[in-house]
Amino acid sequence: MKQVCVLGNGQLGRMLRQAGEPLGIAVWPVGLDAEPAAVPFQQSVITAEIERWPETALTRELARHPAFVNRDVFPIIADRLTQKQLFDKLHLPTAPWQLLAERSEWPAVFDRLGELAIVKRRTGGYDGRGQWRLRADETSSYRLNATANVLSSRA
Structure with a gap:
């Protein structure tokens, strides 16, 4: 066996x-x-x-x-950024995504991804933890943690 x-x-x-x-x-x-x-x-x-x-x-x-x-x-694969970069390099289809490192990048996130974005911590946060569904008018309530950059993807 x-x-x-x-x-x-x-x-x-x-x-x-x-x-x-x-x-x-x-x-x-x-x-x-x-x-x-x-x-x-x-x-x-x-x-x-x-x-x-x-x-x-x-x-x-x-x-x-x-x-x-x-x-x-x-x-x-433990870091969602390097995971997505690997998938892109291998031409594996994924939802459109963008790194969000600073608050000033919110407009670009919604320009690229549409009216609703899924925001995820780069590491950890499985089973729904460390993940948020946000619209452009809700970003002020989201606290961007400078030590845990996040990925946004289309909902």
Whole structure:
């Protein structure tokens, strides 16, 4: 049976495990604090269900493993700006988007994207957190955080 170790044991890891069973693939969702000796990664393909993880004994071990096939893409996709830039470079279709770094850029955002924009933090903010639907007349109520630039995309 083929094996896949998934760094992270949340909902996605459990769903991958369930989906792998009928395909003859043993999927092992692994907690970030697991001891490396307890994880069957030596003969496994390794991936992750999360974009960022802390440095632990396990994550250090997995990061060095040649079977962590997509390890280098996680820092790119964890930041929505570099993610969108990669998608554009690969000519993958996405909603039109624009970086919003300063309040003075709001008019350009709505000129490019239309009357309603989805504003998202560059990092974090999944499951609806860190995301806002705004119209041009609502931007004064939105507090632009200078340390967390955001992306705007067409609604």
